[in-house]
Amino acid sequence: MRGQVTVDSTVDRRVRRSRAALxxxxxxxxxxRGTTAVSLTELxxxxxxxxxAVYSHFTDRDALIVAAGVDLIEREVFPQLIDCDDQDWRAMTLLxxxxxxxxxxxxxxxxxxxxxxxxKQAVLAAVAALRDRPGGHLALASGDDATFVVGGCFSVFTQWLDESDDPLDPEAMADRLLAMADRLLGGMLSD
Structure with a gap:
């Protein structure tokens, strides 16, 4: 196939192990540390x-950190999200x-x-990939709608993570988000 490189399976395993370790x-x-201001050498x-080896995978520290976050979401949230009923907003939000x-x-x-x-850009790309995957059934926003929703959620989540007392209450936050979404959608979620 055009643009595709054939990789020896042993190299592929090494690449996967290196990326997972990173x-x-x-x-x-x-x-x-509570900060992204860590050195690439330390990572x-x-x-x-x-x-x-790090530079063979990522252009810089920030690209590595963002990829690590996306990897966490893709491994831990998306598989469960795909199994949710499209209309079970509470279960999806609680995940x-x-x-x-x-x-x-x-x-x-x-x-x-x-x-x-x-x-935020990486989450948008991951949402688009999840939405567009063959056999996908989630009705996810696209274009400007996705940018608006992801950007807004990102800001609300960041404020929650930054300003709330420990331990965080995921159920209360899910309820807050659903109430906000219901207001924005004119009561469509509570119907």
Whole structure:
């Protein structure tokens, strides 16, 4: 196929292991520090990789941190989201709020730091990929609607993660989001 590179399966496994180690290192270090202002060298050392290995996967630290966040969402939230009934807004919202509460230190640092805009863009791309996947059944917004919804949710989530007392209450946050969505949609969710 045009543009496709054939990769030896052993190399592919090494690439997957390296990326997984980098994602794990990024989530752990950013969560522990409470900031995305960590060095690429520290992330590489935590992942037990060289800086060159990191640069073979990512252009910079922020790209690695954003990719780690997207990987977390794709691995932990999307598989469950796909299994939800399209009309079970509470279950879908609760999946997101529980996930964010579990990794609150990481997502707070991402949402309040220089990674915030690239993270929003990456979430938009992930939502588009989820929406457009073959056999997908979720009725997700696209275009300007998706930008509006994702941007608004991102801001509300970041404020919740940054300003709420620990422990976070994912159920209360899900209720807040659903009430807000219902108001914006003129009561369509409560019908």
């Amino acid at each position: 994602f794990d290192a990024a989530v752990r270090v950013v969560s522990e 590489a050392e935590t992942a037990d990789l060289s800086r060159q 997101a709020t529980c996930h964010l509460a579990r990794y609150w230190q990481f997502y707070r640092a991402v949402g309040t730091g220089p990674c915030a805009y690239p993270a």
